[in-house]
Amino acid sequence: MSSESSPPSTPPSSRSSSLSTSPPKTPPNLHQNSADPDAKWLVQKFGGTSVGKFALKIAADVVANYIDDNKVAIVCSARSGSTKALGTTNLLLRAASEALRGKKPAGSSASGSATPSRGLFGAGGSRNGNGSDHSQSPPTSPSQPNRSRSSSGAASKSLFALTPLNNDSDAEDTRPEFAITIDLIREEHVEAARSSIRDPDILKELEEEIEHDCEWLYNFLLAAKIIDEISPRSRDNIIGMGEKLACKFMTAVLRDQGVDAEYVSLEDIVPAYEGEINPEKALPQDFYDTLAVALGERLKDCGNRVPVVTGFFGPVPGSLLRQVGRGYTDLCSALLAVGLGASELQIWKEVDGIFTADPRKVPTARLISVITPDEAAELTYYGSEVVHPFTMEQAIRRKIPIRIKNVENPRGGGTVIYPDPETELCTEVSLSNPIPEPASFKTLESLSSYSLEEAHHQHKRLPTAVTIKENVVVLNVHSNRKSVSHGFLAGIFGTLDRFGVVVDLISTSEVHVSMAIGDNLPRKVLDRLVKDLKNNGSVSVHHDMTILSLVGKQMRNSVGIAGLMFTTLAKGNVNIEMISQGASEINISCVIEARDAIKALNLIHQSCLQIKPETTRGRVGPWLF
Template sequence: MGSIETRQWVVQKYGGTSVGKLLDTITGTIIPDYLERFKVAVVCSARSGTQKTQGTTSLLLEAIHLATSSETSTVELDQVIDIIKQEHLEAAEVTVGGADQREGAQAVLGELLGSIENDCEHLRSFLKATWTIGEISERTQDRVLAVGETLACRLVVASLKVKDIDAEVVVLDDIVQKTYGSRQKELAAAFRRHPAKFLGGLAGAIRKKIDGCKERVPVVTGFFGAMPESLVSSVGRGYSDLCAALCAVAVGAEELQIWKEVDGIFTADPRKVKSARLLATVTSEEAAELTYYGSEVIHPLTIEQICNAQIPLRLKNVKHPERPGTIVFPSLGSPATSPKSTPGNSSPSQYRRTPTAVTAKDSITVFNIRSNGRARPQEFLGQIAQRLGRHDYTIDLISSSQQMLSLAVSSDGSSKSNGNIEETVAELSEIGIVTVARHMSIVSVVGHKMKNMVGISGEVFSALASARVNIYLISQGASEINISFVVKAQDALLAMEVVHTNVMRIPLHSEQENSFIRGPWLY
């Protein structure tokens, strides 16, 4: 075991469900094991239950909504804050209370309970002041949501301390202002011009915060505010992954690890396709495409940060820390970009490469718009995008001719986009004849440099035709590693299985089982 000065950094990010259900494994097994070989920085999301809607962040968003919409009383607001406080107090008792036989455990517990009380009561007074005003700024919203990560980090630090590992909470709620100042208009403009560059500039402020812990384990809040236009709106709910990537860049980490309750990235969703196999490595480009088209892999801005810094990312399973997981290599110079070859044959040209994975994105709507001729061709798409944007639709795929557009779009899940499809059609009808197909899915076949795999498209669509899967829209060419097509939602699983079996050459689960029972021993 090297000295603390010579060891390399590893940054580990833990999701809210892991912190909520598997904290003892994290602080009793995983972190101590890595501390024998590395300096470890830990990044935590806010605690959550079995569903995101029951997690701390969702409760805080509900509290913000009540503080700005309830006109009669703060009773419901108090109830939500009480739930947050009680859940964390109970978690504290479970986390530290069971260690009361250890020296100093009661002092750790007392400090933890006091911090939780103070955080929640400060939150209560803050939101009641907001209720009096009746509105909340984006920067203030960030301050409220940061409480969730702070509470989670306090639990992790306490759990480490009762296991004789010194640790410290690192709160990142002021790093944007320390780096760029507090002029919101200028911050928003800088972020919109170049998000990756803006975020990369935070590394210095993060490094100072982590260095301040000296030999203590830094336990970092996964929420870094206050971002321009609020962190949730500018980055989305995957901000803690991005925070971990920024920490990895800041300390020059050997590896960024994101710990989940799955083994890594599979060739398909193993909950849907039983024959799916774990991938040992993928490129960052493949991970980004899989994330966008339906697989919960990692936030795209996270991938951009680790690529720029050439830091590998490893996805690991909290329940099975001994398993190797999946490594996401930065695309430049990664092993995954080199040509594959079969044993005994070093010629890549003679090896038939196949796609890496297949995924599906559900809740898709297809709009077909034929121009009425009043808009010039170069204005046609812009007018459509503007109208869809007003109703919170995101354009995922486009197929076009000069006077006809087919668009596969997804919504953000808001009632605005889900409930106003008729209004959207009415607006689109101002510029063309509109037809709509609802309850569709996008199936995406992803593989590094797949554009250069001669015949892959033909194989995909031939296999789908044989299975009688009707295709409504096809997109290939914008990304060299992705072939995407739209099918009815009811056909999405069949389409994935057909591609997985016939194009990726991975046998069905039943065929794999049968392969183990063939042979002379049956006699």
């Protein structure tokens, strides 16, 4: 069977219990986006943890404060669960795996009928010429009885407790394994809805949507179980259900809090691409440029309503997960910002922004108000979770600033990834214009966040931040001198390519190569890799290592930073296994033993960034001793 075959059903774009054929009218008391024709778009992306834990705060303290002066668009990731294991994406992946295990249910079918409908979430589907939507109800399995979803009380019962043709007492045992996992997804979302939404009508409609989507997912996985295959495109559709549920939940919360929100599904948004595409290779930039235009045009149809957009944007050549990975929601928000010509892309997390070091490990770490794209990319590569470089590139290349903000501290200024790499020092004046902070947030503190002290700090050509990447293995290969140098290197790189190993750092000479790789290979795979590398020479393996990276654009023309870094480590009795500097010259990295990581991080933060530790009772922190 072809790897691209998939179950004969497509995800439901939208549906509702209402039978009206036109978009629902907006109550006069709902808060809408700015009607000012000159108002700029502002894209806000919220991660799964933020949607899962702070939905009410997002609605009342974030979105409501921005829409008076801006046209706000919201992108949501799949909700996190009450525990990490109950996160929506993890549960969806589990359900997909379970669908391919065990026996196929007897007498099951994946065929069904379509029923168009509209309502609170009706505006999110594909539109025809007159603005109405086409939506598809999920197919119903003959082994599953029809169930009424007309009342919110129906959500309290398991949709997937299948009633068998006979009335055996062990009927529960006939349920597919994945049905139990789908029940967990449903229960997590229903519980969140009931704890967040006050309006009974909105709650009822949201619960019906949750039931409907989970019913679709059940039948989709049932079909996959029957054909015993989940193609890459089918897996995309399964994972995309997490964003759909999260956005419907967030739309309902916003409307319950008085914000006129509209659910927007992007599963049919990907336009036909006229260029040549190889599904096995990365998609060309032209494809993303075309997609950005389509995204922008779709959202402009929302009028003054606040669009709540699914991070999942439908099937792409070669599969969305293969081409982009699980970070596609961030990419979607960046493309949306490009398509709308947004004044700013805001990525809301549970931290105040980017710090000079991990504040959990370095007590003196401070918030960085402004950082360059190159610096942010280096920090992402070497351990700090900022923004994926490819995602960041989409916004930066169109001169759109990216701001990292804290959903728990919306009044904080956050960190701005400023898109002008030619500007050595971003001034307060150059930063103030493109940043649409609401009037209620414009305190003296936020307006002067890029202080003269920081400007002086940058003019001194000091590094910007220091970070560590843990769980690293170092492989040292020493040539047996039987091969010439180019054959030696070719043999090593060819072996790494066969095993699909990504090298974080590398240091080479004519007869010696040191490589730092992630310690995520199974032991048997690592053993085979080492065995094959021994064809090129002797190999030594060092476990429990850490990459320490000093990052800063100002380092490029500074003198003595590398010497200061290594002298500091030597004085702290920290041994260096290998040293590497990137071609960009804004990053100096070395590999040290994991047991010295925290001490080294604090030492470098104090000496190279010249940020002194606070004293406690006349003594400095214990990491100095």
